[in-house]
Amino acid sequence: MKVFITGASSGIGAALATEYAKRHPGAGTCIGLASRRSECLHELQTILEKNYQIKCAVYPLDVRDSVALNTAAADFIQRFGSPHVVIASAGVSRGTLTEFAEDHAAFQAVLDINLLGMLHTFQPFISAMRQNKNRKLRGQLVGIASVAGIRGLPGAGAYSASKAAVIAYLESLRVEMAASKIAVTTIAPGYIRTPMTDVNQYKMPFLLDADVAAAKFVNAIEHKRRFVVIPWQMGWIARLMWFIPPVLWDFVMKKAPYKKRLYWDWL
């Protein structure tokens, strides 16, 4: 099993790497771990190689840097061959408000990381996947979207816009890749317990632990699901979100809690 994962230094990305190692222990499994914090990636590499005897390759990089991703992809392909699955999990969330000029940089960073970072992740793997000899399925591209991308959440304009864009982008990509036998899976999580949600001070319905969520994500990936909301309870909420008219949405969201506008040094 060969898997390349961005956002592997924490939360969902790290849990996905661990889930693949658990399901496919042994030297035949190679996992590429990419994100900025090199020490976290190396720590995870040590644990996975020791506990599951798999091979890991660490790629400290920023997903905004397309050249770095090209280099990482070329290295992964040269060492292990074309990956079966590429997962773009790297992402950031931050409360943003349009009225504050200082939030402009946050809007830019959230869109660059969450949307363009995904494109930078997939692009360098596509031609190698197309050359894969397996004519039934040449590879799979998996994007981590969010229920927050289904309707715009107040106080999270940048994040909701980035995830709405991710959902639309993956839909385009899925159809574009079909003729090449490359599957595209969109996973829209509800609330998962990770450093991203640890800062939320409001109640998070149907909150899942990252390892439980990762097992469900990998099941969905293995079933080649096109679009899935996890957990399933959030799937029903997502359907409701899709269909209620704007006037009702505005009423329901009037009292919604806002994510904090923190200044982070990731900008």
Ligand SMILES: NC(=O)c1ccc[n+]([C@@H]2O[C@H](COP(=O)([O-])OP(=O)(O)OC[C@H]3O[C@@H](n4cnc5c(N)ncnc54)[C@H](OP(=O)(O)O)[C@@H]3O)[C@@H](O)[C@H]2O)c1
């Ligand atoms: N947790 C939830 O409830 C939830 C719900 C819906 C969707 N999601 C999505 O799930 C994905 C993973 O989030 P998480 O909950 O696991 O949060 P997390 O623990 O904060 O993980 C985010 C990951 O993205 C990486 N990352 C951030 N900016 C990056 C950059 N510029 N370049 C490379 N890597 C970058 C981080 O690594 P470095 O800091 O080392 O770079 C980290 O590994 C995100 O796309 C998020 O939007 C999460």
